[in-house]
Amino acid sequence: MRRKIALTVAGAAMVAGLAGACGSEDSSGSSGANDAASPSGAAAPSPGAGDAPAPAPGEGDPAQAQGGPAQQVTTAIEQALQKAPVTFTPENAELTAEAKQSLEQIAKAMQGNEVKIKVATHAGYPDAAKAKELSEKRAEAITSAFEGFGVSKDRVQAEATGNEKAQDEQALQTQISVAG
Template sequence: MTAAIQQALQQSPITFTTESAELSEKSKTALGEIAKAMQGNDVKIAVATHAGYPDAEKSKALSEKRAEAITAALEGAGVAKDRVKTEATGNEKAQGDKALDTQITVAQ
């Protein structure tokens, strides 16, 4: 499962444009591949989203919207919501261009 996630993310990382929670078509495709890999098993994934505003509250709100967009896309592809653990970190763990990237891993 980890390999399938990594392969999907290498082909198309889940990224956002500045000040946006809108998923690109490439990101939607990658999430579709991850959803396919999750069919027929009970693996859960962890999704960490970020936003790089200097304002902590604004960053937290945008990273939460990004997490919701990813969860909704996965749900639309057949993944139960309870199999997706989100961590909206705001600007706590990533700033600048790094805040546009999303990490997806197999949940422990």
């Protein structure tokens, strides 16, 4: 057993060393180090790197265990919000067509996993009660949209901050992230 562990560690160290040394790009623009990468971006041991089987995904590597579905959803959130941020017009809680498309893209990434997301909405009214009310309506609009795209309500943690965390133009922006 110890021999298998030692061989696995030695094989992984060799692969990591080779991957670090092979940083040059070929004519297609990809580096040789990425050719043997696993979906999580970690170097995969090459066949023959040792006689021990490679550990199953997520075993012994906390980054790999956390990087799967949560990382995919994070990437989808970033891409969707970069393309079309989820914003509201002043004094309004209606989602735009572009915002709905972004939410749908995020919802698709959430299918087939149990990843939860956090949605923070704001409203910039000077009156705290009025700002909180509008912020809550915006959070509900987003949660309802996610439900319409097949994401259960319990997977969306809404945080309606009112005017506590954002003012002016920032209060029109919605932040969406994977819940920690």
